[in-house]
Amino acid sequence: MxxxxxxxxxxxxxxxxxxxxxxxxxxxxxxxxxxxxxxxxxxxxxxxxxxxxxxxxxxxxxxxxxxxxxxxxxxxxxxxxxxxxxxxxxxxxxxxxxxxxxxxxxxxxxxxxxxxQRAQTSYARTQVELAQYQYLLPRLSKMWSHLDKQKGGIGMRGPGETEIETDRRIIRDRISLLKEKLKVIDKQMATQRNNRGKVVRAALVGYTNVGKSTLMNAISKSDVFAENKLFATLDTTVRKVVIGNLPFLLTDTVGFIRKLPTQLVESFKSTLDEVREADLLIHVVDISHESFEDHIESVNNILMEINAHQKPMIMVFNKIDDFSYEKKDEDDLTPGSSKNVSLDEWKKTWMAKSKHPAVFISALTKENFPEMKRLIYDEVMKIHISRFPYNDFLFEYFDNDEDEASETED
CATH class of the missing domain: 3.40.50.11060 (GTPase HflX, N-terminal domain)
Structure with a gap:
């Protein structure tokens, strides 16, 4: 509750x-x-x-x-x-x-x-404002519904229609201005991504409120804002992370949701570029949520929409500390449901059915973190070796709580 x-x-x-x-x-x-x-x-x-x-x-x-x-x-x-x-x-x-x-x-x-409410930076506020105007434009007439009660009347119908058309023109002009502003910022962000060189880039993706920012903080030892509310993070955050002695960039992105407004997908396309251009996706899932499989499907659908579904991926099932299930009685003949599946059974299911490597962790208590870090290291190393085939001998994995992490940009 x-x-x-x-x-x-x-x-x-x-x-x-x-x-x-x-x-x-x-x-x-x-x-x-x-x-x-x-x-x-x-x-x-x-x-x-x-x-x-x-x-x-x-x-x-x-x-x-x-x-x-x-x-x-x-x-x-x-x-x-x-x-x-x-x-x-x-x-x-x-x-x-x-x-x-x-x-x-x-x-x-x-x-x-x-x-x-959540947008903090000028970029995020511009994206949200654009989405709001795109939503408002076809609904503008409702703002002048008081004129309908006048049944026409002297001086009412004409000015009302003129007022609506004036507002529509103002909003269309504002939409054009915001789109141009975003184009400028998009070019700047694209330049930033290019300036990162050939360092391997990993992006955290997942449904909203699955613990991406908490995981980001735990891996990178940073202080990205995290809260138990939906869409706690809107602005893209990038951190340099070192696991063992292998460096890579880790990006925290906006969470997805079912029935995501098309206006937001369009307005946040630049934020989603961080996902599109990542070398590795770390798909975070809230295993404690009874509909987590639907959440996975929703995220995969959006990844398909932005043409990022074929990238290397790691499935990170988070919040095992919050997982619970209802064990069925042996003499209960009613059909089982996802509520009756234990964590061990889910592990076997997903380890077998997923084409991507999977790990079950708690970002809050850091349970199974060594296993997750080793998995991330292995996947990043594969990409690194393909990019730099002659210097892979420089890196060797070791499990150390003092792994380095440093801030690169917000």
Missing amino acids: LEKKQHNYEKAVLVGVVTQNQDEDKLQEYMDELEFLAFTAGATVDRRFTQKLTQPDSKTFVGSGKAQEIKEYVKEKGIGTIIFDDELSPSQLKNLEREIEVKILDRTNLILDIFA
Whole structure:
């Protein structure tokens, strides 16, 4: 259960639908994630509303009866925010705000808000601002919905339309300006990557909140910001790491998530260049999460989208200190599920089925760290030897807690 000690958090309700493509179990899983997103953004969830539909209603996403039920509940409880699990169309958003008369957010808007809160550098803020404007542009008319109540009227229809078109032009100009600004920064970052020479580059990738930044800190002995909230890290961080006496660069990247807004994929393409141009991917997985296999699939899909899926990879299953399972009774004849699989069974499963080397660790307690470091060393060495075939004799692995690590750039 999420902590709700923060008295200044907004109260919100969540809304999702069970469809042909999303059964009830999957919806509850998404709603759990949506509640965590809401908590990260600064809201506490008062209630969840769900409905079974063949497909979402084209006008209000949920049926008219469910919309009325939600309206009555938020009015009675004094709740000012409703969050939908899927992206709403501009017309759905407009209709819902007109019908229920409270703040309506969808999953995309919520994620964009979290990114806006988390962005620290000028580069990250520019990326987020671009994504927000791209999301806002087709939904701009909802900002002028008060004009609809005038039923035309002298001096209302014309100026209203002019105002909307003026705002659209301003936003389009701003989008163009932000894209040009990002192009300049992209060139600078590309130059930085080229200046790193031929040193082997490894990138931490994975679902959001799987412990990438904690692992980064543990391996590189640095202080990258880490927190038990979604998207704690937006800005790319690069550290020089030495395992044994073999140096390489390690990059911490933004976490992925299911239903990742397309605006963010486009805006953060330069951040994802760090993944595209890495020599080795270290895919971090939260083994304690009951849906970790879905998370792996989501990350692999995004890696495929950015054409980085064929790179050498190490699977690092993190948080074994937090892993638990429900052991079935011997006389229980009900079908088993992932909740009934022990850590040893998962190890055997993934060691056998994965085409990539795998290791099970705890970044928090550093359990199995020597095994992980040896695995990273071996994979980095393979790449190093292919790049420098005549000086591989210079490096020899040794397990030493005093491995060097030094900062190179943020």
